[in-house]
Amino acid sequence: MAEGNGTSTPIETDAVIIGAGPCGLFAVFELGLLDIKAHVIDILDRPGGQCAELYPEKPIYDIPGLPVVTGQGLTDSLMAQIKPFGATFHYSQRVDQLAKLEDGRFRLKTDLGTEFIAKVVVVAAGGGSFTPKRPPLAGIEAYEGTSVFYSVRRMDDFRDKDVLVVGGGDSALDWTLNLQPVARSLTLLHRRDDFRGAPHSVEQMRALVRDGKIALLIGQMTALKGGNANLSAITVKTKDGETDVAANRLLPFFGLTMKLGPVADWGLNLNENLVLVDTEKFETNTPGIFAIGDINWYPGKLKLILSGFHEAALMAQAAHKIVYPGKKLLFQYTTSSSSLQKKLGVS
């Protein structure tokens, strides 16, 4: 599911939802009730947006009707609630391009090359796409993509290289284990001799250290050395003072932060990095492109999940007019409408 479709045939659908945070997920529900089929795209490898990535285990107390629910719990419940509508999810890819076609529909393209043609687009991009945190070391930008990587897309980039992996979580441990066989040398650097990753991975890592196959260093990076986009060493502060670790590949894993990213390039009117919408339809300055949840702005906006849910409901009404022009929409309750219940699979 994570791969791009690679072919040049775009996926045609009613709606594309950009972002699988709580608001994007609930949009599947509201659109689904109105027979609008959706594809959902997210840069993360799973649904839930901020709730799943930043606070899966923390409690939320202001979801109406749920006195307390965790970030992951809410995500799981939303996934169960939208299941009847059979949306297709495309994870681990970022929507880079969004343009209007002559026939009034929209064409979208992800960084993996997957293309979509949709009648309406729902931007539910939250605080923007999750991007790896860049260590605040002087000059690091110059090495990115050549010596400094924040993820491993091709193992070959690390073959026969001297690799320094930094971090104490699962990403750092997994890539230490995976790259050790291909790298010329590998050092794992972490600020303390305590790892947050899965105990099994920690054990495997420690075994490699015992066998002399990798080095484990406790300390923190303070500077990068090299030139012409090629890294040669990383200065590390340890409890015994500063030392240089020779390496030509650096993989820092310090978690993710949200950056607006490509949303800024789609010709949408912005207000301080937020997409301006009206409060009747939550439509942007481009008719047919809607924005809901944390990514939008209007007078009085509150970045609350419940506000995003409301926005999804009103957006869906407006989207219906575009997807089914001329078709009259009857207002119905899920409690009493047999046709809605059929769609939900409960009748």
Next chain:
Amino acid sequence: MVKITYIQPDGSSQTVDATAGMTVMETAKKHMIDGIEAECGGACACATCHVYVDAAWREKTGGPSDMEEDMLDFAFDVRPESRLSCQIKVTDALDGLIVRVPEKQF
């Protein structure tokens, strides 16, 4: 009223009034102290509210909890006196507290 002093990397400092029950991060945000970003709003989920507690106060504030220690893995230039300011609750016992803002938040 409890007083808290925030010292910037350049040595400049600001002493502000804090209310017991709030956190050292919230107090900093309220008084617009530079260098305390607090992206996650105090949920111990971002590590951008990192501060160094003055040596004289380390015993009174105590050290980080396990969860906070894990989150400190995402901070830059972590030291023994590092804390996430959203995890320090202001109490009357902290009147006069001095914290230093790091050079860089991640």
